[in-house]
Amino acid sequence: MFPEAIINSTIFGLGLTVIVYALCEILVDRLRLTIVPPFVLACPIVIAVIMLAPGVEYKHYAAGAEFINFLLGPATIALALPLYKNRQTIKANAAAILGGVTIATVVAIVVVYCSGKFLGASEQVLLSLLPKSVTTPIAIEVSKTIGGIPALTTAAVIVTGMLGATFNHKLLALMGIKNDLAAGLAIGASSHGLGTSVCAAVSPVQLAIGGVAIALTGIATSVLTPILLPILKTIW
Known part of the structure; x- marks a missing residue:
């Protein structure tokens, strides 16, 4: 060829x-x-x-x-440029951003774990999928730490980003969410850089908030996954 x-x-x-x-x-x-x-x-x-x-x-x-x-x-x-230009907005909404990222991270971990269990995924596959919503380098390290398969984690991260880039804004519009802060936070916390890249064509505020959410979600996932996993295993 x-x-x-x-x-x-x-x-x-x-x-x-x-x-x-x-x-x-x-x-x-x-x-x-x-x-x-x-x-x-x-x-x-x-x-x-x-x-x-x-x-x-x-x-x-x-x-x-x-x-x-x-x-x-x-x-x-x-990404530092839109962050710098919108630093006052970020400072003014710091509590909402931190709270939103924490809730998003907990929900993502719990939903993936419960969905995997319900659908009969093996434990190693399940562990590989838990960090799917964060950027690849962090997701791989989290996957290694908890006993997942890094290659499968990478694939899950890519698919998550592609789905986020394709459907995030459509779902937000369907739900009537027009606030740039809420949209950027939701997209950055759920579909990392790949999904957030689409925000560049929509709003600089969305892009800035999405960039902050990417970083904070990575940190929150690396901290909360080892804490929540034993609890979830005890429950299910």
Whole structure:
């Protein structure tokens, strides 16, 4: 499917990602698929190419895609700008933000645990899913600590982010929630950076609050998961 010279090129992964994303952006625009962000379509297509294209392995993709991983650092730091611009709003609503993040974290852990138990998930799978709502590095460490499978946790985090990016604003609109503080807090606490990225096109306040929620939810999950897990095991 791909010439060997292209597959072995260091820019193969970068080029594949950019081209697939650009095509998905055109597809979303032409078909008016406003419910689906382009990257939600692009991710499974890139994965399918890696898995199904003859001669293509993950190492070929990773060699060029490392540059995209590098850009995650500056992109994350860039969240400091909306945080700084909206620092007064964050300070004024600090108690609401802290309370909302704590409640969201507890609810996420309890709902995932109970749902997994009800559906018959094995203990290791269940433990792997508990930190699904936080950013990948923190989720992996939490998963390792409680005995989960980091690879499964990573997959759960990605799916959570993709679903959040696709449906969060639709669900909030359906429930009549228009307050940017509430929306940003809900999105950041439930679907980490991937879901929060969509807020950039909606409101700078949502993006700022979402960024704060991402950080606080990561901290809250790493602290509360080891505390709540023994309690939940005792109950169920």
